[in-house]
Amino acid sequence: MNIEPNNWLTANVVGLLARITPRCHDMTRLISRSQDAVLPVGTRIKMRMHLWICAWCVRYGVQVRFVRTALRVCPEPPSSPAGKLSEDAKQRLRQALSIA
Amino acid sequence: MSEKPTKSATEGEAAHAAPEHWVDEHGDCLFHYALTRVRRTEVAEDLVQDTLLAAVRAQTNFSGRSSERSWLVGILKNKISDHFRKLGRETTFTDLDFYSDEHSDKFENEFWNHSTGPRVWKPEGEEALNRTEFWEHLQRCLGKLPERVASVFLMREMDDVSAKEVCATLKITDANLWVMLHRARMALRLCLENNYFTDGPPSA
Numbered sequence: 001m002n003i004e005p006n007n008w009l010t011a012n013v014v015g016l017l018a019r020i021t022p023r024c025h026d027m028t029r030l031i032s033r034s035q036d037a038v039l040p041v042g043t044r045i046k047m048r049m050h051l052w053i054c055a056w057c058v059r060y061g062v063q064v065r066f067v068r069t070a071l072r073v074c075p076e077p078p079s080s081p082a083g084k085l086s087e088d089a090k091q092r093l094r095q096a097l098s099i100a
Numbered sequence: 101m102s103e104k105p106t107k108s109a110t111e112g113e114a115a116h117a118a119p120e121h122w123v124d125e126h127g128d129c130l131f132h133y134a135l136t137r138v139r140r141t142e143v144a145e146d147l148v149q150d151t152l153l154a155a156v157r158a159q160t161n162f163s164g165r166s167s168e169r170s171w172l173v174g175i176l177k178n179k180i181s182d183h184f185r186k187l188g189r190e191t192t193f194t195d196l197d198f199y200s201d202e203h204s205d206k207f208e209n210e211f212w213n214h215s216t217g218p219r220v221w222k223p224e225g226e227e228a229l230n231r232t233e234f235w236e237h238l239q240r241c242l243g244k245l246p247e248r249v250a251s252v253f254l255m256r257e258m259d260d261v262s263a264k265e266v267c268a269t270l271k272i273t274d275a276n277l278w279v280m281l282h283r284a285r286m287a288l289r290l291c292l293e294n295n296y297f298t299d300g301p302p303s304a
Binding site: 026035037060063083085096 | 136145152211214219221229234238254256257260282292
């Protein structure tokens with residue numbers, strides 16, 4: 001958590017928020033779930049408060065959402081040969097089609 | 101698909117009558133589509149074959165209203181769903197390993213351990229998307245997921261199939277779905293972080 005160690009007030013606020021919001025372990029579960037369902041308002045507020053004080057969970061959320069974005073824009077062009085049919089496979093397909 | 105033959109619009113109209121051109125014209129595209137979802141070359145090839153054979157049989161149903169390719173992709177989608185449905189009936193042992201908590205060292209007293217928790221990613225999002233290595237690593241990381249977990253995850257993330265539908269297709273419970281998705285996201289994020297986004301050694 002990003003706090004100045006000698007700032008007594010900040011430390012206390014952060015400490016309080018850390019106590020009343022879900023722990024990080026639970027946050028990862030909730031962040032995942034929020035991608036598939038609408039969570040109850042209370043849960044969402046607690047999550048938001050946790051995110052005020054925890055850069056790690058913010059990162060986690062951003063990165064997990066990024067993976068989804070990446071998979072949704074997933075490139076159509078098969079750029080590497082691994083993404084293409086081999087000549088053998090093509091030959092087999094042609095054969096199967098000619099019999100059909 | 102650099103050598104893809106280009107056809108004039110009028111020729112394209114007539115092309116749907118010629119299944120022998122399908123392999124060359126749409127083969128790579130269909131294969132790529134299948135491979136990104138099922139991840140195994142043999143399975144993807146089989147699915148493409150099933151698709152083309154089904155297409156030959158159903159050829160008379162092809163109205164020509166949609167493009168030939170999207171018609172074939174439509175058939176392929178159904179074949180992939182069938183494949184996942186069959187998969188839903190099998191349980192593999194790798195799934196069990198996957199659920200054992202490999203992330204326990206990331207947390208201390210259920211808070212992130214600040215030295216092993218999520219790091220700042222470089223290059224940043226948009227930039228990574230433009231890099232070939234990113235996509236290669238993404239595929240490699242997807243390849244590490246247990247088959248069933250990957251199918252659930254990809255149906256949800258890639259094709260935006262609703263949670264309800266995924267459960268119905270694979271005959272799994274809601275609770276099971278949440279766990280699988282959560283685990284898949286966690287594992288994939290970590291795999292990318294360790295292998296692509298930072299040059300440093302993987303965090304212990």
